[in-house]
Amino acid sequence: MDQTMLPDGQVEARVSAVDRGSYRILHNERELPAELSGRFSFLADSPLDLPGVGDRVSIQLYDSDSAAIIHSLQERRSFLRRRRAGQTVEYQLIAANIDIAFIVQSCHFDFNIRRLDRYLVMAADGGVEPVILLTKIDLVPAEELDRMIGAIRAAGITARIIPLSNQTGAGVDEFRTLLQPGTSCCLLGSSGVGKTTLINRLLGRELLETRQVSATGEGTHTTSRRQLIRLENGAMLIDTPGMRELGLLGASEGMEQGFEDIFELGADCRYSDCTHVQEPGCAVRQAVAAGSLSQARYDSYLKLKKESEYYEMSYAEKRKKDKEFGRFINNAMKQIKKK
Numbered sequence: 001m002d003q004t005m006l007p008d009g010q011v012e013a014r015v016s017a018v019d020r021g022s023y024r025i026l027h028n029e030r031e032l033p034a035e036l037s038g039r040f041s042f043l044a045d046s047p048l049d050l051p052g053v054g055d056r057v058s059i060q061l062y063d064s065d066s067a068a069i070i071h072s073l074q075e076r077r078s079f080l081r082r083r084r085a086g087q088t089v090e091y092q093l094i095a096a097n098i099d100i101a102f103i104v105q106s107c108h109f110d111f112n113i114r115r116l117d118r119y120l121v122m123a124a125d126g127g128v129e130p131v132i133l134l135t136k137i138d139l140v141p142a143e144e145l146d147r148m149i150g151a152i153r154a155a156g157i158t159a160r161i162i163p164l165s166n167q168t169g170a171g172v173d174e175f176r177t178l179l180q181p182g183t184s185c186c187l188l189g190s191s192g193v194g195k196t197t198l199i200n201r202l203l204g205r206e207l208l209e210t211r212q213v214s215a216t217g218e219g220t221h222t223t224s225r226r227q228l229i230r231l232e233n234g235a236m237l238i239d240t241p242g243m244r245e246l247g248l249l250g251a252s253e254g255m256e257q258g259f260e261d262i263f264e265l266g267a268d269c270r271y272s273d274c275t276h277v278q279e280p281g282c283a284v285r286q287a288v289a290a291g292s293l294s295q296a297r298y299d300s301y302l303k304l305k306k307e308s309e310y311y312e313m314s315y316a317e318k319r320k321k322d323k324e325f326g327r328f329i330n331n332a333m334k335q336i337k338k339k
C-alpha cells in the first residue's frame with residue numbers, strides 16, 4: 001500500500017514481535033507497543049489474517065506517539081508458514097515479507113538432508129529465496145564439512161551454501177554481504193544451531209539470549225519468540241525459536257518449486273497424471289536411469305510427496321468427517337423443530 005493512500009491519521013509500520021495478541025511494531029526506527037483495532041480483530045477469521053512478525057500494517061499513533069492501534073494489514077509479498085502441530089489443520093505464520101530464508105544447520109549433530117528439504121519446500125511455498133548456513137564448522141574436520149556439502153549437492157539442492165563458525169568468525173563476512181539495506185531475512189533451524197549467536201555477533205553485543213548446549217549438541221529452546229531486529233545498515237533480521245517439529249506444508253505449489261527439475265521432467269511423461277513411480281513412459285524414471293537425475297534427489301522427492309499426500313489426505317478426511325457431523329447436527333435440529 002502506498003503511504004499516500006492510507007486513511008487520514010494512519011501511517012505505515014512493521015510488526016516486530018507478537019505475544020498472545022499484543023504486538024510490537026517498528027515505526028521510524030522506534031519500537032513501540034500496539035494492539036489491534038476492534039474492527040480488525042472482529043473481521044479476522046483465521047490465524048493467517050492476523051499480523052505476524054514482518055508484516056506491514058497501517059497504524060494510528062496515540063499517547064504522544066508512545067503506542068499504536070493497528071487498523072489494517074497490507075498484502076504479504078512473501079511469507080514463511082508451517083502447519084500447526086495438533087489435530088486441526090491450521091497454518092502458522094512464521095514471518096512475512098521476507099527476502100531470504102537462512103536455513104541453519106549445525107555441522108555438529110544436526111545435519112540432516114531431509115529436514116533441509118522440508119525447509120526448502122517451505123521457502124519455495126512462500127516465495128522466499130533460501131540460503132543454507134552450515135554452522136559450527138570449527139567443531140568438525142574439513143573433510144566432514146566437504147562430505148556434507150557434497151551430500152547436499154548430490155541431493156540435487158542448488159541453493160547457496162555458506163559454511164560458518166560463530167567461534168572463529170569464518171564465513172560470517174560472506175553471510176553479512178547478503179544483509180543489504182532494505183532486505184529482510186529470517187533465520188530458521190533446530191534449537192541450538194547458533195541462530196541467535198550469529199545475530200548477536202552481527203550486532204556486536206549480546207542483545208539476545210543464547211545458551212550452552214549439551215555435549216550431544218541437543219539444546220533446550222533458548223529463543224522463545226520470534227523477533228525482528230533492525231541492523232545498523234537498515235537490514236532486518238528475524239530470529240526464531242528452533243523448530244522441534246517442522247509441520248509439513250501440504251503445499252503442492254511448494255513441492256513444485258522445491259523440485260522444479262522433477263516437475264519439468266514430468267512434462268515429458270506419457271501420462272499427464274504420472275506419479276513417477278511405476279507408469280510406463282515416465283520421463284523422471286528415465287532420467288534417473290540415464291543418470292541425469294540423481295537417485296537421491298528422486299528418493300527425497302518421493303518421500304516428501306508421500307508425506308504431503310498423507311497430510312493432504314488427513315485434511316480431506318477430516319473435512320469429510322466434519323461434513324458428516326454437520327449433517328447429523330442439521331438433521332437432529334430438523335427433528336427437534338418438527339416436534
Ligand SMILES: Nc1nc2c(ncn2[C@@H]2O[C@H](COP(=O)(O)OP(=O)(O)OP(=O)(O)O)[C@@H](O)[C@H]2O)c(=O)[nH]1
Nearest residue numbers: 136166192193194195196197210212221222223242
Ligand atoms: N563451537 C561453536 N559453538 C557455537 C557456534 N554457534 C553457536 N554456538 C554455541 O551453540 C549454543 C547455542 O547457540 P544459540 O545461538 O543459542 O542457538 P539457537 O539456534 O539460537 O537456539 P534456539 O534459540 O534454542 O533456537 C551456544 O552455546 C553457542 O555459543 C559455532 O559456530 N561454533
Ligand SMILES: [Mg+2]
Nearest residue numbers: 195196222223
Ligand atoms: Mg536462539
Ligand SMILES: [Zn+2]
Nearest residue numbers: 269274276282
Ligand atoms: Zn513420470
